[in-house]
Amino acid sequence: MLSSPHRPMFLAAGVWAVAAVVPAGWDTGFDAARTPLQSTALWHAHEMLFGFAAAGFAGYALTAMGSWSGPRRLSSRGVPALLALWILARLSAFGALGDDPGLIVPAGVAFLACVTWVLSFAALRSGSTRGAVQALFALFLTGSQGAILSGAYVPTIPVFGLGLLLSVVGGRMVAAFTWNRIERNPSQVLRFRIARLAGVPAAVALALTLALEAVEPGWVRASASMLLLAAIAETVRLSLWLSRRTVQDKLLGMLQLGYFWLPVGLALVALARVSEPGLSESDTVHALAAGAVACSIYAVAARAVARRADRLRPTVVDVTGFVLLWAAAALRVFGPPDRLWDAALLILWCAAWTLFVIRHGAALLHPTPRPVFSGPKS
Secondary structure, three states: OOOOOHHHHHHHHHHHHHHOOHHHHOOOOOOHHHOOOOOHHHHHHHHHHHHHHHHHHHHHHHHHOHHHHOOOOOOOOHHHHHHHHHHHHHHHHHOOOOOOHHHHHHHHHHHHHHHHHHHHHHHHHHOOHHHHHHHHHHHHHHHHHHHHHOOOOOOOHHHHHHHHHHHHHHHHHHHHHHHHHOOOOHHHHHHHHHHHHHHHHHHHHHHHHHHHHHHOOOOHHHHHHHHHHHHHHHHHHHHHHOOHHHHHOHHHHHHHHHHHHHHHHHHHHHHHHHOOOOOOHHHHHHHHHHHHHHHHHHHHHHHHOOEEOOEEOOOHHHHHHHHHHHHHHHHHHHOOOOHHHHHHHHHHHHHHHHHHHHHHHHHHHOOOOOOOOOOOOO
16 A cells, blocks of 8 residues: 555545545534634635645655656655655644644644655755656645644635646646647647647746735736636647547546646636626635646546556546546536535535545555556557
């Protein structure tokens, strides 16, 4: 189980995708007022960002680290230590360590601080720009969590930070996996070059949005303009990646369907901030969190358990779980505010992640495949 970071971290993400949602969606008697976050809504948001999403990010980044850091990998002792720090952070947010900020904040950020240190050390030793970018994102998440646990109110900054992470790191990954599956010709080369260029304004616009949120949250129209620009650029990227070959590849299709939520979510948040009274910003932010981030984690993790011989092919369980998750995200964003619909989306969400946990739990019975996420090129 602990032979590679992705195994415990993906399982932890799957378990926590359910554990952090059920208390917020159903009356379970959980009293979040006794936690350091002091409300169920804030505890849910914190745990989905720094419990679920952070575990998924760590599982991917620390496993894929071998592709840019050379032979360096997290040691056999480092993986269980990482899992222990993640559990400690969950206990801290749950209130099991009391309410002393001097204890809660260090315990809460210890997991992400460890991920930051490992990525930073590997990036410095290897001189990898790619590794440095991932280390910077880990540092950003660590700082955001520390600020929230210290009492700062930064509700959308971590979500937009994950959107930027998905644009920069996820966009590069989707492009690379897509490039490996297509028939390469001058037309496709041109399409991918334009798509790479389109990623620049998307990343810059998201970075400027983060800066506006941190410095002057009241500039909603300026941030909305940046988000809309990023949404347009990401739409261009996604449309240029699509082709007949990519649609036929189920794993690649899952990645691109997950990425689809990024431009949709950015556009919806922009509209909610300027002129659409029918759009709740909470619902539109969920297009980024429950849509782009969650579906992308699911799609990336599916690649880690899809190897059969020398090919990557998902099982029916993988595809079914992803479809259920995608439907749950769509219901969360576009469904009517009705208790029946809310119950339906919770059932879909929990069913998807239950299948995820079963699938990745069963994979523990087999050796870790190498490479974990990549398949053969066409």
